[in-house]
Amino acid sequence: MNMRVRLPASAVGAVVFGCSPALEALRSLHVLGSVRRHPLHISWALRTRERLDAELRNEIDQFAYWCQDRPLVLPHIWRPDEVSSWPEELAALREAPVEHYAEHLLAETLAVNGRLAPVRLEQVRADPALRQRAEDTVRKRHPASLRVLRELVEDPERSRKRFAEFLSAYWETCVAEEWPNLQRYLLADIAARSRAGVQDGMVRMLEGLAPQLRVVQEGTDVSITSTPARDGFAPLEITLTAQDRLLLVPSHFAWPLLTIGARREPRAGRDRQSVQITYALDAMQRTAQPPIPSEELLKLLRAAAHPTRLQILQLLAGRSRSTRELAGLIGLTEPAVSKHLKLLAEAGWAETERHSYYVYYRLVRATQGRFTDALDRLFG
Incomplete structure (x- = not known):
């Protein structure tokens, strides 16, 4: 999403880091399905595909609409700023209100120019035209996902159970063995950038997140702009206060992409705005830089x-x-x-x-x- 975020330069406390095993697994699924756009991960993808049995391959294909084109996030279920283990996040998926699962997936099918709008499950059930629009979108991009979409509308609890079992099987087969090392790299990146924020200031630290970000201090505010989208649409403008939050999430599976998203979190008195930037590990970015002969x-x-x-x-x-x-x-x-x-x-x-x-x-x-x-x- 093309976005411009402004926040006070003094709002250092609004900038927090986080990571999530579940979200990292979903990002790896995205890489697995679109590896041509992730050349650094080709060897990983080849190794991982060898581990997949026919049933798991079929489930990856069935959920491709939500995992392949861009990573799925489920923001109301998994919060990267809260330290959670994989078992805890899997339990959160199974125990959260089913609407937190179903309505986000439905919103993905009804997005306009990559921007999601809130959608209610009952609204889709009651509006044949809305349901047809969702089906047409899925059919056009990933026809194999139509069955999941219909189950999502007709029996969301069954769909959620199926998705949890699929993600659990994928984790155990493809991620669990590598997760301790991946987590160590993620935490090391967070520690290094946190130190950089203290030593060099928030602006310098934000500048180093990714080449797709343009960070400028304008008076007492800091402006963060992502690379302009090719669709030509004006960036979404968001202004954060010291009470809001800018969440920075490193990922082993982000390069060469940078993802940025925003949402409102209901709170007593005033809703809190939250902007999440998912960026590639610094080590990945350095590895990806073409060598320059002397x-x-x-x-x-x-x-x-x-x-x-x-x-x-x-x-x-x-x-x-x-x-x-x-x-x-x-x-x-x-x-x-x-x-x-x-x-x-x-x-x-x-x-x-x-x-x-x-x-x-x-x-x-x-x-x-x-x-x-x-x-x-x-x-x-």
Whole structure:
């Protein structure tokens, strides 16, 4: 969602971090179904698919509408700012009011330009046109999910039970073994960014969350804007106060995407606005950055990357030689060889030495060492 969020620069307490095993599992399901958009996770996806049996594959296909195009969140059931274990979150899914499950999934089918509006289960049941609109949307994008949608409307409790069993089986098969390591990385990222917020200030910390975010301090306020959406729609404007909350959630499965969403939380006296930004782990972002060869290595490669100049270097490796000698051995004119020697000398591959009236060229052995060291740094 394209969004612009404003909050007071002094509202440091409104910025909190969190993570959720259930939401991380759902994000991994999204990656599994759209791995072409997540090249860093291709190896993980291949390993994970090997673990899936036919029944689990079928359930992933049936729930694809809600898991594949973008991660499912269920904000009224799972709260990333509350430290919860997987068993606790699975129990929360099974015990929450069924409307918290069914109405969010229905809202996903009726979203307009990616923006969800509240929808009541009874409203969909009572309005054939609304139900038909939801079915048409699901049929167009993921026809296999139609059965789930119909069950969601007709028997939401049964649908919720089925979803909980599906997610539980997926967790045990594909996530449980890796979760301790994943959780350690998530908590380490939270700790590092929390320290950065204290040491460098909230603005600098927010700037480092993701390249898709533009963070600007405007007087006493901080403005956070996500990368403009391709659909051309104006960003959703949200202003937070010190009593509201900006929730930052790292994810192993977010890169290269950044997700941002907002909701209102009913509270006594005044509803609290909550904006959640889910971003990729810093380690993932650094891994994804394309390597930049050093200028020194590029200079040496450009100078040597020519058949004639490689011949000259090989001849100079034996002993110093004059331009005339090199021209005769290679079969070129002296002016042509001189041009090649000039490029090699400028890059540091060769240098001149005088023998009486003649100028000779010799190989600079130290450059060979510099070249090898640069290659070692390139390849680690």
